[in-house]
Amino acid sequence: xxxxxxxxxxxxxxxxxxxxxxxxxxxxxxxxxxxxxxxxxxxxxxxxxxxxxxxxxxxxxxxxxxxxxxxxxxxxxxxxxxxxxxxxxxxxxxxxxxxxxxxxxxxxxxxxxxxxxxxxxxxxxxxxxxxxxxxxxxxxxxxxxxxxxxxxxxxxxxxxxxxxxxxxxxxxxxxxxxxxxxxxxxxxxxxxxxxxxxxxxxxxxxxxxxxxxxxxxxxxxxxxxxx
Numbered sequence: 001x002x003x004x005x006x007x008x009x010x011x012x013x014x015x016x017x018x019x020x021x022x023x024x025x026x027x028x029x030x031x032x033x034x035x036x037x038x039x040x041x042x043x044x045x046x047x048x049x050x051x052x053x054x055x056x057x058x059x060x061x062x063x064x065x066x067x068x069x070x071x072x073x074x075x076x077x078x079x080x081x082x083x084x085x086x087x088x089x090x091x092x093x094x095x096x097x098x099x100x101x102x103x104x105x106x107x108x109x110x111x112x113x114x115x116x117x118x119x120x121x122x123x124x125x126x127x128x129x130x131x132x133x134x135x136x137x138x139x140x141x142x143x144x145x146x147x148x149x150x151x152x153x154x155x156x157x158x159x160x161x162x163x164x165x166x167x168x169x170x171x172x173x174x175x176x177x178x179x180x181x182x183x184x185x186x187x188x189x190x191x192x193x194x195x196x197x198x199x200x201x202x203x204x205x206x207x208x209x210x211x212x213x214x215x216x217x218x219x220x221x222x223x224x225x226x227x
Contacts (some may be wrong), residue, residue, distance in 0.1 A: 034061030092219045093133050094126035100141075100158065100213035109157035111165050119162065123217055124169045135221035136176050138162045143192075143209035144183040145201050156180030162215055177220060187211040 034057035036044040043066060044052045051066035062070035103115035111119070127133060140155035140162075159178035167173045186192050190211035198205055 032063065034058065035063070035066055093130035093222060094123060094136060095218045096122045097214055097216045098122075099210065100215060101210070103162065103215060104158060107154070109154060109161050111161050116165060119165055120169065124166060124171065127166070127171050127175065130222075132223045133219045133221075134175060134223055135219065136166075136171075137218055137220040138166075138176060138178045139216045140178070140180045141185060141187070141212060141214045141216070142181075142183050143206075143212040144186070144199070145205065145209060148183060152180055152182030152184075154180075155182050158215060162217070183212070187214060 032041075032043055034054055036052040036054060038044055043063075046052065051063075053066075059067075059070050060074060062074060064071040098115075098118065102118055103111055105112060123136075127136060138159045140157070140159035142151035142155045144151070156178070157180075159180050163173070163176045163178045166176055192209050192212050196205060196208035
């Protein structure tokens with residue numbers, strides 16, 4: 001009812017200005033939304049060359065042809081907003097790599113007391129300080145000694161053990177994802193495939209392959225924060 005009265009009032013003004021109501025329409029296209037247009041889509045103007053605004057016009061609808069100052073101000077505001085980049089960290093907020101022996105006894109998947117302290121310092125505090133890390137990926141890795149299926153299961157159990165500990169320290173379970181890679185991804189920085197010869201379980205080979213036995217943590221989903 002109120003909107004109809006506004007339209008009638010506006011049309012009355014137009015008629016008083018000598019413009020035929022039959023040749024006037026309310027603009028609903030994006031370009032001229034908020035202004036009156038004629039049957040050909042042209043914006044209707046008064047004797048002072050001013051555009052006629054509809055009852056639902058807002059400053060955000062300003063066009064350069066009708067309200068140049070407002071349109072320029074809107075464009076400037078939009079440009080400034082677009083120029084403000086996301087203020088997420090330049091690097092992952094929580095990222096670390098641990099030797100398996102730092103967290104676990106050899107061939108085990110129970111976090112040692114020493115390992116818990118390291119996780120507290122490197123991961124727990126980081127996850128609490130950086131809510132933008134929505135999903136942390138914990139990946140377990142094993143060396144190539146022994147059975148491949150066993151190594152796969154060991155890497156999975158170790159990743160799961162890290163998650164269990166993080167959850168026990170107050171990190172939401174749905175913020176931590178685990179995966180085990182077994183022996184499939186040797187440490188690329190150590191190049192153990194070339195440096196460590198043989199497959200027989202010897203002390204020398206175990207020591208050489210140590211870089212492959214590791215647990216890595218890094219964000220899988222990290223949402224940038226705004227300044």
